[in-house]
Amino acid sequence: MSFPSVDEQLTVLRRGVEEIVPEEHLAEKLERSRERDTPLTVKLGCDPSRPDLHLGHTVVLRKLRQFQDLGHRAILIVGDFTGMIGDPSGRSKTRPTLTLEETRENGRTYYEQATKVLDPDKTEILYNSEWLDAMRFSDVIELSAHTTVAQMLEREDFKTRYNAGQPISIHEFLYPLAQSMDSVHIQSDVELGGTDQRFNLLLARELQKAHGQDAQVCMMLPLLEGTDGSRKMSKSLDNAIGITESPEDMYGKVMSIPDALIYRYAELVTDIPTADLPKVKQYAESNPRDAKAQLAHTIVSMYHGDEAAEAARQHFQQTVVRGGVPADMPEHRPDADPGEEVGLLNLMRNAGLTESNSQGRRMIKQGAVSIDGETVEDTGLYVDVSAEAPFVLRVGKRRFARIVWNGQS
Numbered sequence: 001m002s003f004p005s006v007d008e009q010l011t012v013l014r015r016g017v018e019e020i021v022p023e024e025h026l027a028e029k030l031e032r033s034r035e036r037d038t039p040l041t042v043k044l045g046c047d048p049s050r051p052d053l054h055l056g057h058t059v060v061l062r063k064l065r066q067f068q069d070l071g072h073r074a075i076l077i078v079g080d081f082t083g084m085i086g087d088p089s090g091r092s093k094t095r096p097t098l099t100l101e102e103t104r105e106n107g108r109t110y111y112e113q114a115t116k117v118l119d120p121d122k123t124e125i126l127y128n129s130e131w132l133d134a135m136r137f138s139d140v141i142e143l144s145a146h147t148t149v150a151q152m153l154e155r156e157d158f159k160t161r162y163n164a165g166q167p168i169s170i171h172e173f174l175y176p177l178a179q180s181m182d183s184v185h186i187q188s189d190v191e192l193g194g195t196d197q198r199f200n201l202l203l204a205r206e207l208q209k210a211h212g213q214d215a216q217v218c219m220m221l222p223l224l225e226g227t228d229g230s231r232k233m234s235k236s237l238d239n240a241i242g243i244t245e246s247p248e249d250m251y252g253k254v255m256s257i258p259d260a261l262i263y264r265y266a267e268l269v270t271d272i273p274t275a276d277l278p279k280v281k282q283y284a285e286s287n288p289r290d291a292k293a294q295l296a297h298t299i300v301s302m303y304h305g306d307e308a309a310e311a312a313r314q315h316f317q318q319t320v321v322r323g324g325v326p327a328d329m330p331e332h333r334p335d336a337d338p339g340e341e342v343g344l345l346n347l348m349r350n351a352g353l354t355e356s357n358s359q360g361r362r363m364i365k366q367g368a369v370s371i372d373g374e375t376v377e378d379t380g381l382y383v384d385v386s387a388e389a390p391f392v393l394r395v396g397k398r399r400f401a402r403i404v405w406n407g408q409s
Contacts, residue, residue, distance in 0.1 A: 002037075003030075003033060003034045003037075003039075003070065003071050004070060005034075006027055006030045006031050006034065009030050009070050010026070010027060010030070011274070012066050012069075012070065012274075013026070013063070013066060013067070013070075013219075015066075015267065015274050016059070016063075016221065016222070016267050016268045017063070017219055017220070017221060018195050018220045018221060018222045019195070019198070019218075019219075019220040020217060020218070020219050020220075021201075021202065021205075021217065021218045021220075022217070023217075025215075025217050026190065026217040026219075029189050029190070029217060033072070033189075039071055039072040039073045040067070040072045040073065040189040040190055041072075041073045041075060041186060041187060041188050041189045041190075042064060042067045042072050042073060042074050042075065042188065042189065042190045042191075042192065043075050043077060043182065043183060043186060043188035043190065043191045043192070043216070044060060044061070044064050044074070044075070044076055044077070044191070044192045044193070045077045045079055045082075045128075045179060045182055045191075045193070046076060046077070046078055046079060046107070046110050046114070047079055047082075047083060048078055048079060048080060048083045048103045048104075048106035048107040048110055049083055049103070049106065052109075052113075052235055052242060052244070053110065053113040053114065053242065053243050053244070054233055054234075054235060054240040054241055054242045054243060055224060055233060055240075055241045055243065055265075055269045055299070056223065056224040056226070056232065056233030056234070056240065057114075057243075058117050058243060058269050059194075059221050059222065059223075059224050059268045059269060060192050060193065060194060060221045061114055061117040061118060062117055062268075062269065063192050063219065063221055064076075064118060064192055065117055065118050065119065067190070068118065068119050068122045068123070069119075073124070074118065074119075074122060074123050074124065075123075075124045075125075075126060075186055075188070076111065076114060076118070076123055076124065076125045076126070077125075077126050077127075077128055077182050077186070078103075078104075078107035078110065078111070078125060078126070078127050078128070079103070079107075079128055079179065079182075080100060080103040080104050080107050080127045080128065080129045081100070081103075081127070081128045081129035081132040081133055081178065082128060082132070082175055082178045082179055083102075083103035083106070083107075084099065084100060084103060100129060104127070107127065111123075111125055113243060113244060116243055116244075116303060117243075126186070128178070128179075128181075128182050128185075131181070131182075131185045132178055132181060135181075140174070143177050143181065143207075144173075144174070144177065146177070146206065146207055146210055147177065147203065147206075149173070152173050152176075154199075155176075155199045158172075175200075176199060176200040176203050177203070177207075179200050179204070180200065180203045180204035180206075180207040180208075181207065182204075183204035183205075183207070183208055183216055184204070184207050184208055184211050184213065187208075187213055187214075188204075188208075188216045189214070189216055189217065190216055190217045190218075190219060191204060191216050191217075191218055191219070192219050192221065193218070193219075193220060193221070194220065194221055194222070194223050195220045195221070195222060195223055196223060197220070198218070198220055201216075201218035201220070202218055204216060204218075205218065221268075222268065224264070224265075224268055224269070225261060225264070226239025226240055226241075227239045227240075227241065227253055227256050227257050229257060229258035229260065229261055238359075238362075241253045241254060241299075243303055244303075247300045247304045247308040247309060247311065247312035248311075248312045248315045248316070248398050249398060249399070250296075250299065250300050250303065250304070250312070251296045251297070251299075251300050251309070251312035251313060251315070251316055252296075252312075252316055252320065252397060252398040254292070254295060254296035254299055254300075255292055255293065255296050255316060255320070257292070259284065259288035259292065262280075262284035262288060262291050262292055262295055263277070263280055263281045263284050265295060265299075266280045266284075266295055266298075269299065270295070270298050270299060270302065271302070272298065293313065296309075296312075296313070296316075297309045297310070297312075297313055300312050315398070316398070319397065319398060319400070320397050320398065325392055325394070325400055326400055329392070329400040329401060329402050330351075330352070330400075330401050330402070331401070331402045331404055332347075332350065332351035332352075332393075332401045332402070332403055332404070333403075333404050333405065333406050334347060334350065334385050334403065334405070334406075335406070336385045336386065336405065336406070337386075338386045339384060339386060339387070340384070340385070340386070341382035341383060341384050342382065342383055342384075342385050343380075343381075343382055344360070344364075344369075344376065344378075344379075344381040344382065344383055345357040345360040345361060345379070347383065347385075347393065347403070348360045348363075348369070348393065348395055351393060351401040351403070352401070353393065353395040353399045353400075353401055354395060360379075360395070361379045363395055363396065364376055364377070364378070364379045365379065368395060368396045368397075369393075369394065369395050370393075370394045371383075371388075371391050371392070371393055371394075372391045372392055373392075373394075385403065385405045386405045388403075389403050389404050389405040390402055390403060390404045390405075391403050
């Protein structure tokens with residue numbers, strides 16, 4: 001196939017990248033790829049401990065998609081074996097271990113979601129248990145000889161835990177070595193990862209050299225801030241925008257990000273042409289409300305289509321801007337006998353307004369739950385549905401359900 005010029009490829013690939021090590025080596029690899037008419041092998045490893053993907057995950061996935069669009073070979077390595085160890089990157093304590101079956105199932109879910117960004121027809125998926133599980137103990141000893149405890153303690157997370165007297169298990173030191181073996185096994189030319197993966201990616205370069213291979217280029221992408229505007233996007237921090245969320249929730253959450261993040265989101269998680277980004281930045285500074293609405297529409301369209309994005313915009317205008325309730329809200333009929341009281345936490349969860357009772361309890365404490373417009377303050381509230389229904393149950397700014405008793409029409 002015919003590859004674009006090296007300069008054209010670098011213009012695309014540099015967008016939104018924090019660091020390329022070494023950048024001149026990437027240019028050399030791209031030039032060699034063009035001369036030999038052979039695609040580069042680009043690797044992205046995924047940690048299957050948390051299979052629910054959000055916009056933060058798509059930053060690196062979109063970079064892999066750019067390599068695909070330029071004609072290169074994209075390999076998604078599901079760390080089903082390393083997932084049993086748990087990536088210690090950025091962790092203040094040892095992660096709980098998972099079974100191989102759990103990591104495999106999470107890996108399948110990860111792939112299904114990742115291909116909302118990647119081209120599924122051009123994405124190869126490998127499980128690193130295929131080669132890591134076959135290693136003998138003598139192989140592990142030989143692998144461990146390529147690094148020292150001092151080098152491992154240069155990692156910020158390990159250093160912090162060590163200085164604080166917190167335990168570090170030996171198997172955690174094996175994680176970056178095992179991940180590096182993935183690069184050796186597929187002889188990757190480029191590996192992608194977040195900035196928190198820098199140590200692991202660079203270690204893989206050294207192992208490749210030790211195995212007589214041309215060392216991979218390490219491309220580090222920034223960690224996207226969540227809706228709170230400060231901390232890394234994470235579902236556990238309740239600041240994430242999931243790529244499988246409903247159009248209404250996705251739109252509303254994008255509208256909740258701080259104005260200062262509009263350009264950053266546009267650059268890292270959308271396909272807005274690079275040449276148009278300066279206009280986006282200017283628009284965000286001069287008219288952040290409309291710029292954010294445009295960004296929300298763009299992001300929802302990417303995952304749900306234009307029609308759903310427009311419906312989400314109208315829903316947001318009706319429920320948030322004008323403070324009304326949507327006419328087409330879902331209906332929920334609790335399975336309750338006449339006079340039977342139902343716990344509000346269970347009611348919210350069963351109606352699909354919260355994912356768990358703990359989330360519902362947190363929302364009530366935040367004053368974000370109301371019944372027919374009246375704020376609920378009691379986390380232990382019980383409702384006689386047969387007497388009180390029908391009523392509108394609202395959670396947050398965008399989630400509604402009309403509660404109807406089975407005996408009502």
